[in-house]
Amino acid sequence: MSLPASNVAQSHFNSFYSEHQTWLYKWIHRRLECHFDASDLTQDTFLRLYERREIQSIDSPRAYLATIAKGLISHFYRRKSIEQSYLEHLALSPEVFQLDELQRQILIETLTELDASLDRLPAQVKQAFLMSQLEGLTYKVIAEHMQVSEITVKRYMKQAFMQCLLLMEDDLFE
Structure with missing residues (x-):
């Protein structure tokens, strides 16, 4: 009698985790030099992998794990900076x-x-948005600083505000 597909997938994941968890933890720890953060990001990496359910198709497991972990480390440092x-x-x-x-x-x-x-x-859209929202500069001053027309700054701001609205919409429907 064979195992159901979900049990087989879980078994593959458990084996994959056992085989690579220690290596990944050490790899992340070398970059963060903090036991707790390395442990958290190791688990987050495997959680991302588990959610994708692609373990059987991975040719280079360590490279794949490192790629996911690099993204999480980047997000970690960005969050720390903010x-x-x-x-x-x-x-x-x-x-x-x-x-x-x-x-x-x-x-x-x-x-x-x-x-x-x-x-x-x-980059220019983000720059115009931050100059307006964080520095309180007028569109005219932003246009002069960026060496673009005021109409262009207005277009940039519209684009940035649309991005903010999309973010708010995502939060509403989660």
């Missing part, structure tokens, strides 16, 4: 604007998602 910038800004803010831990985590996650979403835009 969190650090937020904390530095928060330290300069009056106590009235202090948030509790849950609010902070939600805000940092939102900023991380927004940053990733804006990275999908052309």
